[in-house]
Amino acid sequence: MIRTIARYGARHVPGTTWAVIREFLLGRSVRGPAIRLFEKKFAEYHGARHAISASYGRMAFYYILRALNLPTGSEIIFPALTFWVVPEIARVCGLRPVFADINANTYNLDARALARAITPSTRAVVPTHLYGQPCDMAPILELARQNNLVVIEDCAHSLGAAYQGEKTGTMGHAAFFSFQMLKGLNTYGGGMALTNDNSLAAEIRALADAEPWPSHKAVLSNLISGYLKRAFISPYGFTFSMFLAFYIASFFGHHDLTRFIWEKIRPLHPLPPSYRRRYSNLQAVIGLKVLEVIDSLNAYSQLHAHRLTEGLKQIRSIRSPEILYETIPVYYQYCIRSSRPEELSHRAIRRGIDLETMHVDICNKLDLFSAYATSCPVAEATAETLQLPVYSSLSTEDIERIIYVIQEIGRDLPPLSPNGGHAPSSMYHSRPAAGRQES
Ligand SMILES: *Cc1c(COP(=O)(O)O)cnc(C)c1O
Numbered sequence: 198m199i200r201t202i203a204r205y206g207a208r209h210v211p212g213t214t215w216a217v218i219r220e221f222l223l224g225r226s227v228r229g230p231a232i233r234l235f236e237k238k239f240a241e242y243h244g245a246r247h248a249i250s251a252s253y254g255r256m257a258f259y260y261i262l263r264a265l266n267l268p269t270g271s272e273i274i275f276p277a278l279t280f281w282v283v284p285e286i287a288r289v290c291g292l293r294p295v296f297a298d299i300n301a302n303t304y305n306l307d308a309r310a311l312a313r314a315i316t317p318s319t320r321a322v323v324p325t326h327l328y329g330q331p332c333d334m335a336p337i338l339e340l341a342r343q344n345n346l347v348v349i350e351d352c353a354h355s356l357g358a359a360y361q362g363e364k365t366g367t368m369g370h371a372a373f374f375s376f377q378m379l380k381g382l383n384t385y386g387g388g389m390a391l392t393n394d395n396s397l398a399a400e401i402r403a404l405a406d407a408e409p410w411p412s413h414k415a416v417l418s419n420l421i422s423g424y425l426k427r428a429f430i431s432p433y434g435f436t437f438s439m440f441l442a443f444y445i446a447s448f449f450g451h452h453d454l455t456r457f458i459w460e461k462i463r464p465l466h467p468l469p470p471s472y473r474r475r476y477s478n479l480q481a482v483i484g485l486k487v488l489e490v491i492d493s494l495n496a497y498s499q500l501h502a503h504r505l506t507e508g509l510k511q512i513r514s515i516r517s518p519e520i521l522y523e524t525i526p527v528y529y530q531y532c533i534r535s536s537r538p539e540e541l542s543h544r545a546i547r548r549g550i551d552l553e554t555m556h557v558d559i560c561n562k563l564d565l566f567s568a569y570a571t572s573c574p575v576a577e578a579t580a581e582t583l584q585l586p587v588y589s590s591l592s593t594e595d596i597e598r599i600i601y602v603i604q605e606i607g608r609d610l611p612p613l614s615p616n617g618g619h620a621p622s623s624m625y626h627s628r629p630a631a632g633r634q635e636s
Contacts, residue, residue, distance in 0.1 A: 200436065200549070201432065201436045201440045201549040201550070201551065202549060202550045202551060202586050202595055202598070202599060203430050203431075203432070203435035203439070203440070203551050204551045204553040204584065204586055205379050205553075205588065206430065206431075206588035206591065207379060207383050207426075207427040208381070208382070208494055208588070208589060209383070209427060209590075210483075210487050210490055210494075212486065213482075213483050213487075216483075217420070217482055220479055220482050225478050226413050226416045226417065226479045227412070227416055227477050227478060227479075228477075229478030229481070229482075230478075231478045231479075231481035231482045231484075231485060232476060232477075232481040234481070234485060235482075235484045235485050235488070236249060238488055239389055239391070239488060240391065242364075242488060242491075243366055243367050243391060244364070245366070245367050245392065246393045246394075246395065246398065247390075247392050247395070247401075247402075248389050248390070248391050249389065249390045249401045249402050249405050250387060250389050250475075250476035250481065251387065251388045251389065251390065251405055251475075251476055252386070252388070252408070252411075252471075252472055252474045252475065252476060253375070253472060254353050254373050254374055254375025254377070254380075254387075254388030254389075255282050255373075256388060256405075256472055257373035257374070257388040257389055257401075257405075258286050258287075258349070258351070258388075258390075259286050259289070259290065259468070259472075260390055260400075260401045260405050261349055261371045261373060261390050261392075261397075261401060262286070262287060262290040262321075263290060263400075263404055264401045264404060265347060265397070267292060267320045267321060267347075268320070269291040269292075270291065270292070270293055270318070271293065271318055271319070271320035272293045272294075272295045272316060272319040272320065273287045273292045273293065273294060273319070273320065273322070273323065274294075274295045274296075274297050274311060274314050274315070274319060274321070274322040274323065274346075275294055275295070275297070275306075275323050275325070275560065276296070276297060276298075276299050276305065276323075276324070276327070276576070277296040277560055277561040277571075277573035277576035277577075278299050278325075278557055278558070278559060278560070278573075278576040278579055279323075279327065279351065280325075281462050281560055281563055281566075282465070283323065283351060284296075284560055284566065284569075285464065285465050285565065286465065287323075288466070289468060292321075293318070293569065294560075294566065294569050295316075295319070295569060295571070296314075296560055296561040296566070296569060296571050297310040297311050297314040297573070298573040298574065298575045298576055299327075299573070299576050299579075300575070301578070302518070302519035303332075303519055303521060304327050304328060304330070304579065304582075305324070305325065305327050305332040305333065306322075306324050306325065306332055306337065307575070308333060308340060311337060311340055315340065315344050315346070319344065321346055321347040321349060322337065322340075322341055322347075322349075323348075323349050323350070324337050324351065324369070325350075325353075325354075326350065326354060326355035326358055326365045327354060327557065328518070328526075328528070328531075328532050328584075329354045329358055329498075329527035329528050329529035329530065330355070330518065330521070330524065330526040331358050331359065331360035331365050331521070331526065332360070334360050335361070338368060347369075347370050347371075348368070348369030348370055349370065349372065349373070350365060350366050350368065350369045350372035352365050352366040352374045352391075353374060353375035353380060353388075354380070354381070354527075355381075356374055356380070356381040356491060357381065357491050357492060357527045358495075358524070358525055358526050358527040359524065359525040360521075360524050360525075361523045361524075367391070367393075370392065370394060370397070371390060371391065371392040371401075372390070372392070373389065373390050373391070374389045374391065375388050376388055376484060378423055378426060380529070381491065381494070381495065381529060382484060382487045383483075383487065384480040384487070385420055385423030385424075386423070386480065387477075387480050388476075390405075405475065408473050408474050409473065409474055409475070410474065410475050410477075411474040411475065416477045416479055416480075420479060420480075435551070439551075440551065443546045444546060447542075447543040447546045462563060462564075464565065494589045495527045497589035497591075498527060498528040498529075498587050498588060498589050499525075499526075499527065499528055501531075501587045501589075501591055501596045502526075502528040502531050502587050504593070504596050505531055505587065505596065505599070505600060508597075508603075508604065509533070509600065509603060509607070511604075512604055512607035512608060513613065514607045514608075514609075514611060514613060515533050515536075515603070515613070516534040517531075518532050528587050530553075530556050530584045530587065531584060531585045531586075532556075532579075532582050532583070533583055533584075533585060534581060534613060535607070535610070536610050536611050536612060536613045536614075537610045537611070538554065538581050538582065538583045540606075540610065541583060541606055541607065541610065542554060544606045545602055545603065548602050549602075550598070550602050551586070552583045552584060552585060553583065553584040554583060555580060556584050559573075559577055559579065559580065561573045561576065561577075562577060585603065
């Protein structure tokens with residue numbers, strides 16, 4: 198039996214479906230007690246005061262920005278490498294996104310670049326704990342303090358990660374999380390805002406509670422389509438669907454067909470009507486189940502990541518991610534540099550292993566943000582990175598197979614240049630206009 202390894206694996210906790218069916222039979226799909234309970238447990242998990250659920254992670258961010266009421270035209274700094282939706286939401290709120298470069302080894306906002314990007318109009322900064330690795334927060338928080346900036350952590354990838362003993366999401370003024378299918382805590386969409394500030398929390402709550410409830414039908418069809426998508430990327434679903442297409446496409450030099458299922462990069466003003474709804478009770482039931490075991494799910498990814506780092510350290514054409522001292526990453530993604538990323542991914546897919554080329558966006562280069570274009574060479578060079586599968590549902594055999602295949606191909610490829618391929622090469626292009634999947 199062939200078993201291919203897909204780039205993604207959605208998290209699913211056994212037993213959740215029964216809890217969902219039970220809640221449905223009780224007539225509590227849309228509203229119900231699980232919502233407040235999930236918010237409470239989520240806040241407790243972080244040792245934070247307030248958690249407020251939303252229809253999307255981006256909407257949690259939207260409410261935070263609205264609640265902060267920053268002057269129109271204020272500048273808000275983002276790492277250049279992030280999901281395009283986030284700076285776009287800032288623009289929807291009347292702010293001016295400014296992109297700062299990242300650190301070449303951690304892929305996170307570089308404090309020196311942040312310092313250079315601050316102007317008298319800057320009011321906020323959004324450190325993104327990209328791929329589940331916490332940002333180096335100490336210098337970021339210090340700069341924010343000196344310049345009176347609000348710090349809003351983007352924790353879409355980092356639920357459960359910690360920096361110097363502090364969980365991500367608890368170090369700034371507010372934070373937001375995403376519960377999309379591929380994120381650490383999957384409730385087939387949804388998000389959460391987190392803060393210790395009572396009055397900010399009350400404002401966010403008022404905004405979130407003012408949205409209409411979704412219909413029963415909308416809640417159910419979202420869940421059913423989520424379950425179907427999850428089946429599609431499961432090992433057998435993937436083997437007999439996308440894998441065949443990828444396999445064939447790899448011979449024609451276009452293996453990244455996923456751009457056809459991504460959310461199109463586009464202005465989000467006015468906000469799509471589907472964003473304006475409350476988080477449902479059925480989703481909260483799932484959220485409670487996953488939250489109970491989130492640390493053990495993360496532990497699987499951490500274990501896989503350590504094996505990958507161990508197994509690939511002799512391969513000179515590849516460089517594993519650098520982990521900051523005193524951080525606990527959760528490995529939402531395992532991002533490597535390769536001297537020949539395109540060749541590596543084409544040869545890997547022919548052997549049943551699907552690698553992802555670019556998981557987020559080089560935002561300063563997007564047409565959508567052409568009015569805010571800046572030069573961020575380190576972020577631009579991440580067009581050369583690849584992401585290896587590291588998700589929690591992989592078995593140790595899967596990981597050993599990934600290592601074996603990547604070692605074999607990697608030995609054939611030329612070594613990385615000493616600066617690790619920071620300069621973009623022309624042979625490899627970042628994903629065209631496409632962002633993350635809508636769920
Ligand atoms: C997924 C994601 C978000 C928010 O996602 P939603 O789809 O709005 O829930 C925000 N930032 C990053 C970096 C993400 O990957």
